[in-house]
Amino acid sequence: MSALGELQRLRGGGGAAARKRDNKAAAVFLLPWFVGLFVITVGPIAASFALGFTDYNLIQAPSFSGLDNFTRMLSDSRLHASLGVTFRYVGISVPLQLACALALALLLDRGLRGLAFYRSMFYLPSLLGSSVAIAVLWRQIFGADGLINQVLSMVGIEGRGWISDPSTALSTLIVLNVWTFGAPMVIFLAGLRQIPRMYYEAAATDGAGRWTQFWRITLPLLSPIIFFNLVLQVIHAFQSFTQAFVVSGGSGGPSDSTLFYTLYLYQRGFNNFDMGYASALAWLLLVIIAGFTVLNFWAAKYWVFYDD
Amino acid sequence: MTDLRSGQVPGTSADGTPRGWHGRPGADVSLGRGGPGRRSGRPRDPVLPAAVRSVAKHAGLILAALLMLYPVVWMVVSSLRPSAEIFRQTGVFLDTLQVDNYSEGWDALSHSFGHYMINSAIVVLGCIVGNLVACSMAAYAFARLEFTAKRLWFAIMLGTIMLPIHVIIVPQYILFSQLGWVNTFLPLIIPKILATDAFFIFLMVQFIRGLPRELDEAARIDGCGHGRIFLKVILPLMIPALATTAIFTFIWTWNDFFSQLIYLTDPEMYTVPVALRSFVDSTVATSWGSMFAMSVLSLIPVFLAFLIGQRYLIKGIATTGGK
Numbered sequence: 130m131s132a133l134g135e136l137q138r139l140r141g142g143g144g145a146a147a148r149k150r151d152n153k154a155a156a157v158f159l160l161p162w163f164v165g166l167f168v169i170t171v172g173p174i175a176a177s178f179a180l181g182f183t184d185y186n187l188i189q190a191p192s193f194s195g196l197d198n199f200t201r202m203l204s205d206s207r208l209h210a211s212l213g214v215t216f217r218y219v220g221i222s223v224p225l226q227l228a229c230a231l232a233l234a235l236l237l238d239r240g241l242r243g244l245a246f247y248r249s250m251f252y253l254p255s256l257l258g259s260s261v262a263i264a265v266l267w268r269q270i271f272g273a274d275g276l277i278n279q280v281l282s283m284v285g286i287e288g289r290g291w292i293s294d295p296s297t298a299l300s301t302l303i304v305l306n307v308w309t310f311g312a313p314m315v316i317f318l319a320g321l322r323q324i325p326r327m328y329y330e331a332a333a334t335d336g337a338g339r340w341t342q343f344w345r346i347t348l349p350l351l352s353p354i355i356f357f358n359l360v361l362q363v364i365h366a367f368q369s370f371t372q373a374f375v376v377s378g379g380s381g382g383p384s385d386s387t388l389f390y391t392l393y394l395y396q397r398g399f400n401n402f403d404m405g406y407a408s409a410l411a412w413l414l415l416v417i418i419a420g421f422t423v424l425n426f427w428a429a430k431y432w433v434f435y436d437d
Numbered sequence: 438m439t440d441l442r443s444g445q446v447p448g449t450s451a452d453g454t455p456r457g458w459h460g461r462p463g464a465d466v467s468l469g470r471g472g473p474g475r476r477s478g479r480p481r482d483p484v485l486p487a488a489v490r491s492v493a494k495h496a497g498l499i500l501a502a503l504l505m506l507y508p509v510v511w512m513v514v515s516s517l518r519p520s521a522e523i524f525r526q527t528g529v530f531l532d533t534l535q536v537d538n539y540s541e542g543w544d545a546l547s548h549s550f551g552h553y554m555i556n557s558a559i560v561v562l563g564c565i566v567g568n569l570v571a572c573s574m575a576a577y578a579f580a581r582l583e584f585t586a587k588r589l590w591f592a593i594m595l596g597t598i599m600l601p602i603h604v605i606i607v608p609q610y611i612l613f614s615q616l617g618w619v620n621t622f623l624p625l626i627i628p629k630i631l632a633t634d635a636f637f638i639f640l641m642v643q644f645i646r647g648l649p650r651e652l653d654e655a656a657r658i659d660g661c662g663h664g665r666i667f668l669k670v671i672l673p674l675m676i677p678a679l680a681t682t683a684i685f686t687f688i689w690t691w692n693d694f695f696s697q698l699i700y701l702t703d704p705e706m707y708t709v710p711v712a713l714r715s716f717v718d719s720t721v722a723t724s725w726g727s728m729f730a731m732s733v734l735s736l737i738p739v740f741l742a743f744l745i746g747q748r749y750l751i752k753g754i755a756t757t758g759g760k
Binding site: 150151152154155156157158159160161162164165166168169170172173174176177180187233236237241242243247248249250251252253254256257259260261262263265266268269270274276279280283308312315316318319364367368370371374375378379391394395398399404407408411412414415418422 | 494495497498501502505506508509511512523524525526527570571574575577578582583584585587590593594597599600601602603604605606607608609610611612614627628630631632633638662663664667688691692694695698699709710713714717718725728729731732733735736739740743747750751754755756
């Protein structure tokens with residue numbers, strides 16, 4: 130089903146017989162991929178690691194600076210702000226997004242008429258959400274004269290500059306991410322379809338109500354899919370960039386309240402050409418994402434249920 | 438709420454349908470299979486008659502869908518309004534039609550918006566071709582060939598799916614700038630030709646694995662090598678996977694902002710997202726009308742790709758996760 134499941138399955142042994150025979154053909158078929166892997170991926174990973182220990186501004190040659198970049202991180206208050214913003218963003222928007230996705234998937238999974246229509250309507254924002262156009266729209270909607278305040282004033286509520294107020298700016302971006310719940314919803318729908326109907330029939334015969342069925346059947350059997358969506362969306366949310374960049378005009382403002390980690394990395398690397406520090410920041414991001422993924426896999430032991 | 442449904446519940450049978458043995462008549466008939474409550478085997482809800490529940494559910498879902506899409510619809514309508522009116526109108530009905538926003542926005546930057554559209558189209562096309570060719574080749578190798586350390590390479594390939602682009606963007610930028618590729622489309626297209634979108638390799642591997650191996654064997658007996666098997670047998674059969682790849686590549690590349698922002702600094706080379714962003718920065722909230730007009734134009738290709746490729750998009754997301 131998933132790339133993650135695939136990784137877990139890889140450990141097993143495989144056939145060894147006709148291996149050599151195909152080596153030549155594989156070299157041809159994999160040639161573009163190999164070149165890409167080494168030149169565009171592995172090489173830059175190594176280079177990024179090395180650059181993390183240097184001072185480099187693109188003009189002068191990189192100069193070795195030891196652990197300077199990393200000690201600098203400890204006292205970099207904007208970095209700390211960006212970490213706070215990013216953790217809050219991931220920690221709030223991903224659970225909300227998955228909850229919406231699951232709720233809608235459950236509503237749609239009843240042999241409902243017009244399923245394809247609803248699925249498309251809810252899925253569409255996922256495709257649009259990462260575009261600059263929607264970020265522009267968000268800037269207007271949550272602006273001082275924006276749509277939200279117009280609606281609020283109709284019911285007599287005094288609005289505010291949602292984006293210009295540091296205490297609410299991040300929330301508008303969280304709303305934007307939650308709005309794109311369609312992609313995980315589609316995955317939930319596919320997962321719900323895998324649950325054998327007879328389980329529900331049996332449970333109903335035993336007198337289990339809807340609520341019990343949800344907790345005892347749907348949730349456990351869907352837990353691998355919930356886990357999959359969780360891992361994926363966490364990784365994805367940590368890398369958010371466009372929305373915060375456009376909404377804040379590239380500054381991460383007001384008062385760094387929308388300074389996503391990737392936005393800060395972009396500013397260091399591509400506004401200030403502080404390439405050494407940006408590389409070190411990239412590695413910290415990798416460590417954080419990997420850390421959260423490992424944490425997710427570890428926690429999964431306690432709540433993810435595998436049927437097979 | 439148990440299976441032992443007991444007669445009517447007071448005040449709820451709006452259509453007078455008796456509860457009990459005939460519960461949820463409308464819904465069941467419309468499905469045309471099974472008896473009452475068969476769809477999920479769940480006990481029938483004793484509170485509301487089926488028709489009412491079904492109507493309420495559809496009403497709720499439609500309301501939710503409208504609420505979701507309302508901002509986008511409002512933007513489309515607003516793009517046809519005078520800018521001043523955008524700040525006063527929350528509805529989606531037009532009383533005056535202002536098409537000027539589109540012509541103003543079209544020519545607002547140093548090049549016409551069409552120029553940026555063409556740039557985006559070139560990049561998107563290059564990426565689609567690159568992904569289709571390179572990823573399908575790699576996928577064939579992983580799905581059908583037995584080569585040394587295949588499992589290890591496959592694991593590496595899967596690992597690269599999860600690698601954040603930020604880890605490699607700085608050295609990549611240095612590499613491409615030393616090659617003199619900054620302000621060209623090459624840094625955007627070449628990685629696709631080199632199959633760095635491992636997500637699509639994985640998608641295609643999964644698809645090829647589902648094709649019967651007997652076809653390959655038969656072709657082999659007929660004297661075909663791997664090149665011919667790939668081109669004549671596998672490739673024609675994997676058109677659905679190729680379509681999924683093409684449509685996702687289209688939408689993701691069209692929307693991609695981060696790498697286009699980094700590599701394209703000359704307005705001559707701007708793609709739609711980069712142009713739109715510089716438009717936003719230069720006009721500062723004074724001309725929402727033309728800004729929305731350009732936003733709408735920039736979303737139309739995505740919307741069309743969505744309409745045409747819905748089936749493949751849903752399938753791709755459902756089987757592999759997607760983004």
